[in-house]
Amino acid sequence: MLRRVIGAFVAVAIGVALVAAATLLLASGQAKVPDRFAAAPVVVAGPEASTPGIPFPPARPWSSADAAALSARLAALPGVAEAVPDRTFYAQVSGHEQDTVEGHGWSSARLGDLKLTAGAPPARPGEVVVGERVGAEPGTAITLLTASGPQRYLVTGVVAAPLIFVADDVAAELAPGVRAIGLRLESGAGTDRVAAGARDVVGMGGRVLTGDGRGALEPRADARLRWIGMQVLTGTAALGGFVTVFVVASTFAFTVGQRRRELGLFRAIGATPGQVRRMVLGEALAVGAIGSVAGLLAGAALAPVVGRILVGARLEPATFEVRFEVWPVLVSLAVGPVVAVLGAWSAARRAARVRPLEALREAAVEQRPMGWARWMLGGVLLAVGIALAIGTAATDDVQNGATFALYSAMALVTGMTVLAPAAVPPIVRLCRLPVRTKGGAVGLLVRESALTAARRTASTAAPVLLTVAFAVLVAGMVRTSTEAYAAGRAADADAGWTVVPQDGVPGLGEAVVAAVPGRGLLPTTAYVDVGNKVEARSVAGVDRPGLTGDGVVVLAGSGRRVGETFPVVFADGAQVTLRVTAVEPDGSLPVEFLVARDVVRRHDPSALTPAIQLAERVGVPAGVGARVVDVATWAAEADAEEDRLVWVFTLLLIGVSAGYGAIAVANTLLMAAAGRAPDLRVLRLTGATRRQVTGFVLAESSLVVLIGAVLGGAVAFGALLSIRAGLSEQVGAPVALVVPWPVVAGVVGLCLLLAMLAGVATSRRAWVDTNRLTS
Template identity: 65%
Template sequence: MVSVRRSASAFVAVALGVALVAAATLLLASGRPQVPDRLARAAVVVQSPEAGASPDSFVPTRPWSAEVAADLVGKLTELPGVVAAVPDRTFYAQPLVDGHPVAVDSRREDAHQGHGWSSAQLGGLRTTAGDPPRRAGEVAVDRALGLPIGASVTLLTASGPEPYTVRGLVAAPGVHVADEVAAVLAPGVRAIGLLLAPDADPEQVARAARGVVGGDGRVLTGDARGALEPRGDARTRWIGMQVLTATAALAGFVTVFVVASTFAFTAAQRRRELGLLRAVGATGRQVRRLVYAEALAVGAGGGFVGLLVGAAPAPAMGRLLVDGGLEPATFAVRYSLWPVAVSLVAGPVIALLAVWSASRRAARVRPLEALREAAVEQRPIGRVRVTTGVLLVAAGIALSVGTATADEARIAAQYALYAVMALVAGATVLAPAVVGPVVRLLRSPVRRPGGAIGMLVRGGALTATRRTASIAAPVLLTVAFAVLVSGMVRTTTAAYAAGRADNVNAGWIVVPERGPGLSDAAVAETGGTALLPTTVYRTDPRALPANRPLTALGVDPVGFAAANRVLTVVAGSLGDLRGDDTVVVTAATNLRPSAPYEVVFADGRTVSLRVVAVVTDGSLPGDLLVPRAVVRAHDPSALTSTVYVRDRIGAPLGGRVVDVATWAAEADAAEDRLVWLFTLLLIGVTAGYGAIAVANTLLLAAAGRAADLRLIRLAGATRRQVVWLVTAESALVVLIGALLGGTVALVGLLSIRAGLAEQVGAPVDLVVPWTVVGAVVGLCLLLAVLASVLPTWRALRHRPGRSPLGTVG
């Protein structure tokens, strides 16, 4: 006895939720790492050892030194089936056109990379014109630059601009130089590609290679070579995975929430029908089975439709993710089995989970309900529901306290999201008990639009609190998540930018433009204090921080101390940071001055440094300090990230000059843009879904109230007055949901602000993007009014005298 009209709202909600889950899981399944084109012809690749980093750090592997790499190349070349073992060297190199670096797509990391020509054969790359570079000063460039053979071109490298002659053209981004030049610019090696004979078995060669490498590297074949994709692509792919995982999880939560409120509303409308079933002998268990069977039918049908709706636009959604920077350029949608299975199962599971509470309520309907004419609710919410709601609210408050005391922003954001989920669920469970006080609180504004209509609106909300709460639930969810997510992002961004600006003592800052960093020539032109970062590696498992890559900053100690307001030395002297064997560490290392500190630099060489000073944790924009000359000696391709200057100067080659506030706001601009896109995506999921759920529920409510509204017409109300009545009722429901949702979100935002203030050590302003909030509430209000007014106008299109209830009064 499934009613199409009653089930339409739940069916649409399930279908939309499964569509989101299907699209997200299909995109997730397609997000596998891709083998870089420049290594595609190497059936076996030997990679340098992992550095013990966490999966989301995206730092390169620990390199081999030139001597170790040469020894490995010799041994690997002698293996049966190996034609050649080619070390792949990568360094920074960017062509200059008209004296400026060529603007490149920031998503294409290889667009400003250089390689030795020998590594071109690992990807099957050949010159389309001219010859390969054989000597110093010769280069092969991308033919898209439009440079002819024999033309002069200036390459910007880490040391500065250098003249080259175009020897050949290739159909790939980046530049290629002679092998001896590449060996100077990139002495460390992180990958050795093996070119095999046509009849060689890659797996047999890989087993032999593992015997050669031992524990000093990894041997990769097949799809496992995707681990060699550029770090930028890996990071972008990881971000996309987080976005899609969160979208799928949120879609599932919102779907269960919305469908549960829809089934609860439907169960309330069917009290007389269910009471009639009980009157003719149906048991409570039989009623529950009936409700579960209807939910299963709705879930199965909605799941199948949702799968089709979600799978069809997946390729287009994948392209949008690439264009938005949430997936790398190599991303492509591939259909696979497990997302289809998950989507088909999700529909029935979501429907059964959502109908649990409604089935219990339906089973408690008494046979006497079949004789009642009034639709007034007879019972307050039960003790179990009150207990459940209180426990959920208590859990939300506890998670909010955890948010305020979390040490890391990422952990705080997770706690805040869980806190709002718990508070939203708790507020929804307790909503029928809250509707009465809220309506009384809003008594004055409700009564203004006409005495009789205001009385009816208020009386209807107070006598049908469960119905009002069920309709307001999607609004509560939508507003709560929109306010929380948008406010959290804006507040966090502003707080970290302000804290970053307060830490710097400078008038202006020079930052890179059209490139990943500044060359030494550009730094010399500024005359300021520069930060030259490089990645170093600790191999001692007892070291703190334990066995992970570290960011070492090459600095001038005097200038750095003057530009850093929070630098606090707790032991030793910063002035002793000189020579080629000194280092400054943080207190977290538990080291004292004169202690040895062994690291591996980018050239693969292990160097024992001597601690000359210890500074407080949080004093450095990195992990340790070394003299700038030490970084340049071991990392010829390192680029300066920032230069602090007192007075405004002219922009150097490849750089631009900004004030401190602009620099602080732009320091994480790329990440902030991706986070905001992620935020808008989540808001779009919840707002769009919630608004549609409001419309569906009100359409269902309007269909069930047609007789009541005709009766009001017979009592003397005009058609316009009845329309105004349902409009005011819809506005009241949206207002109640918005107030409850805003209150829930405010709890989460206040806890986030407290946590941020503790982290940055300064007061933090709460930033709420009212434009987003207003748009979400406005969308819910618009759809709610349309969903209630249009069916009402249609139902009352005939005069009361033509109503089957009687003649004109």
Template identity: 65%
Template sequence: MLSIRRSTSAFVAVAIGVMLVSVATLLLASGRPQVPDRLARAAVVVQSPEAGTSADNFAPTRPWSAATAADLVGRLGGLPGVAAAVPDRTFYAQPLVDGRPPATDTRREDAHQGHGWSSAQLGGLRLTAGEPPRTAGEVVVDSALGLPTGAPVTLLTAAGPAPYTVTGLVDAPGVHVADEVAAALAPGVRAIGLVLAPGADADRVAAAAGGVVGADGQVLTADARGALEPRNDARTRWIGMQVLTATAALAGFVTVFVVASTFAFTVAQRRRELGLLRAVGATARQVRRAVYVEALVVGASAGLVGLLVGAALAPVLGRLLVDVGFEPSTFRVRYEAWPVALALVAGPVIALLAVWSASRRAARVRPMEALREAAVEQRPMGRLRIATGALLVAAGVALSVGTATADEARVAAQYALYAVMALVAGATVLAPAVVGPVVRLLRFPVRRSGGAIGMLVRGGALTATRRTASTAAPVLLTVAFAVLVSGMVRTTTAAYAAGRADNVNAGWIVVPDRSPGLSDQAVVATGGTALLPTTVFRTDPGTGPADRPLTALGVDPAGFTAANRALTVVAGSLDDLRGDDTVVLTASANLRPSDSYAVVFADGALVSLRVVAVVTDDSLPGDLLLPRAVVRTHDPSALTSTVFVRDRIAAPAGARIVDVATWAAEADAAEDRLVWLFTLLLIGVSAGYGAIAVANTVLLAAAGRAADLRLIRLAGATRRQAIWLVTAESAVVVLIGALLGGGVAFVGLLSIRAGLAEQVGAPVDLVVPWSVIGGVLGLCLLLAALASLLPTWRLLRHRPGRSPVGLVG
């Protein structure tokens, strides 16, 4: 019963799906956190306490104060087997080249980080030239900068540019200064590395270190030291995991969808063959089992091919993920057992899931079907299929309502994706019932422009609605996902940019240029209103530290009030935000003016603050406000993120000036870039897969039309008319799929727009991605036309009266 020609479409679909799943899972298995190079020689690392939950899953740990760190260093250094206990201090420092920061990769935190020289031993760093820094004003830099020892260099720090002298060179990014300078620039400590004596047992040292630090930290060894990787690398790795997970999930869904459509189409073409089997005594169970065996053979063989291709492509795609920013520079592909096992199982499982409905339909074929020559479908849609389709559509509508009422954009996006999945599945199940009305709507233009050919196209679509629906299913899926994902991203980006711009009362905005932030000297040069962010940790003196990380903004209250249109004071006054112990909170903190509020700052100091005002939650681009001087006192390495100015000015070193609209569009530029790349990846998976499925199903349909084309030629149709008939049928099928897919996506986009309007508190324009729609639709039309023309041209090479062997069926 197994036919190679008829199984090719399903084989290709399963192979591609398994290839995508195997690549995604191999890359996922390789995405473990990496031990930073600068800590690689520290077999044991003691880390400060982890922060609690927050909106930022990559918040730093709560730092130890300088006094606590010094005490721990002394006690840890005295443990048996420990040669040295070295505090790892990290602060912002960036060499200037020709008065500007060098054009390094700003995604790499180590490109603009400074450390104390003693921490160099934690990574086994050695001088390639010169001497270590011993006093203030001396620095060791990366040899890639091309500076010789003894040369002057300007370091840009949080305070501003400062002159230094190069005393040594190393082959590593970042800069190293004297330990005393590092202690002043980074008083808080988050990690202490232990360099072990030769022959010391790391596990015993780790156990002893755990007894020293107790609950005020955690001891890391071996691969667990990967928790110390830079926050940017951790965030990038997390983004990559989301991309790969979504790709694997979409690949699995699309594969089942496409293969199910392919098997359904194949069963519809083989009704006479199945009827003959029933006529010679085959039971319904035997027919169903035969279909399952065919699917199992196709799934197993295609799964093996997909796994081999995916394993070969994984390193190439891994490097591509690093280049585009979905994985950190430390990412390396590793081959592990579970992705291989999953890929081997995925092929047969996907094929069996996809063929379930087709096997039931095959088992219902009656023996009399073998005697029928007509291709007219005899049986309407069953009640179970109608009920299933109605339930899927209802689920999609319910999820769309959830999208429109979601409080967070992330939750709304998830609901929207699930809604479209449900609606796509529902529309596919109910498509035979929809094909007729859609074709009747097209009756006038088809008849008028196509004459007899148009009438044949319309008649064929109406009498073979299941075949038409099965062929249109890949187009429906392709268009729906492409339109939804691209429209969702564009609409969301535009909505948040507009809302961000509306909240700002300024003429121009100064932003960093080739650096992660602005120095104090640059802020003074602008004369504007600056935002100085830092991370603090919420504590409750009565119950002990809760270590909940929060984003605090150091501001001048008068300037901030003037520049922020969204600011709404619920209680108290921002004018009282002055001194060393005041704070402004949002209403979600559930505190009132005069209440106390204890936090731990970046230097590890625990300070009890006094609430002077409460504002609405949407008033701040953070969690709380502090006087700028307080932030600078406790976080010497904090950098200004934004400065609002009235008039255009000359940008200082490490900065550039942009208008409000540009700033609003660029505020999340790096994230928007990754989101759009992610969007293109999902569109590429769904559209590429859908296009292949369209070509496969149309190719099967056209190859099975030998008898029809022979009758048309005998009736007097020319070769050109026959080709036009097949091409028009393909175009109608693509149009039906595009209309259904576009309608599904439009429902999802409307719900997303409603949800965004609720979140930003203003009307949101729906951005329709016409270029994406045109590209996807054009690709489907092109492949459908080619897939129908090639077998038709081969069939029409013979005279109408002849029936060459192998052309029929």
């Protein structure tokens, strides 16, 4: 009894620990206020833009003239000591490409109350203040990479923060648009009062940010990392929740199944079905509540450790830190009891419905491993999973395909688990156990034991099924998608060579574009007023015949016609009226609007070219932050950083499911040992040696892992085939199925290792108990 309670407690505690850690990290994913706004309690930002294509779009900028006028009005508010426009542009020190990629005007330093640690502020063009990490002393020259190309700057001063500052006039040329105006307050001025006055001044033309709300102004690189981290944590929390429900439910069902003789005795002495149900559910509620507390404490201790790992893996920005909120605590405390009760509910009802004599008889031998209700439920789940798999294969939308694939896997895993007792006998019969060799009696006993107790075997194999299925599916989906998109990019390229940025450089400057004969897109973001909201649209500039001046090429889905005009706001805050010169089919352009290259450069001095396609290989000047690679390498590296982050995310998800699943396997086998003690005792008393008893237990544990791996692999490969078909449809080229076998082997090996360790512990305990009885 104690072993069963401890087993259920362990399942709940580990599951709650996963949920608690994931939700605590998720609650900590708020954007942090940038240090450069630490001395500006109130910040006025441009109108917030929205678009499904960009998860963290920048605010719509004001032009220099509008920003100056707005700053003057804000500075006149009571309590405001100074209103400082903040300008941000691309800049990084050559040789320090992994450091900051943002530059600012020197006046922005006052918003963070930054002081010089050496030297003087920049006062004229060609002068710069850099962070201490650069290691440049005042009076030395450095090369600064900007959108126009590498330029020599004289270091006039040094600050402690890892930032780059130039003279305000230079910043106005590099960043003519202003997205934020910081307000420094007079001593004793109330933040709320100043913020209210600022809202009256700005009206619908901007946002007033105070307190933690200023986190919306964090660098876009940090915002991108934080967004990726939120996807990781959301997926981990969802998968952790699913795994927890799955494992805890199967554990409690297994526990109740082992107590059928005990429950039958309760029924024999007069206990009603309702009393049996209440007893089982009450025990589940108590175990779930205690397990929730233990899991919450473990999850709270685990969250900071995982947070540091996420920062180290660049899934979260360096500013990420764990914050303890109320709602993750409440969710974690509720998960254990709810899941435990739900897991025990079905088994308790089944046990309560059995008559006393039938319960005693079924405690020895399973009379019917599969009932009609189980067949129906399993069939429905498999049908839903197959339907979603067909949807995955038919869709040409990446996001819908991933969603369908995940839901399909969940439905197929659950359906296969429900139908597993029916699948156990065929798999066992196919296994060629050594029944006719020396020691073959052990193999015979293993086979017949699995066939006789198919439901018990299926319940023990359920965690392996879940673990292997998700490991194969997630890892295979990521690797197959990576190869597919690389193949699609290579097939679409009509060149043999590509100029790409060197590591740590976000894009190519105009110096590179002018030096090579190829052609590349120059992307930027434009803003369109739609009703009462601002939408950010992806725009690219390109040298294309017939595309000059105010002309624009749009996608058919935009609903615009040739000859139509519409206004947009570019990065410099200027409003430009564009005229539609052509309409392209949806999916034929990598952006929503295509304009002339000089239009983008004129309105966005910090725009960078991602890559340049070349007909033949050429050299690039040294020190411009570029290199030449073949198309295959470019296709593989185009999303290398995103692919790395996705793979880290994948390994994290696999680690969550595999770690919990493997522990659940060992836990379930140890729980099963209590029910197998009489069998092992009989085996010992009939003359089996200690080696034979151990071999029997290890062979049975290995068979359980094999059954789970076969069923889980079948589910995963079925889903992967549909994913491959969907990817082929999306990229328009044949896609090979890629399965990372080392990951799969590691997951199966982990389950097998823990299962064998549990088997050794079981056999040793059975041997000691038997010797005690026979002595």
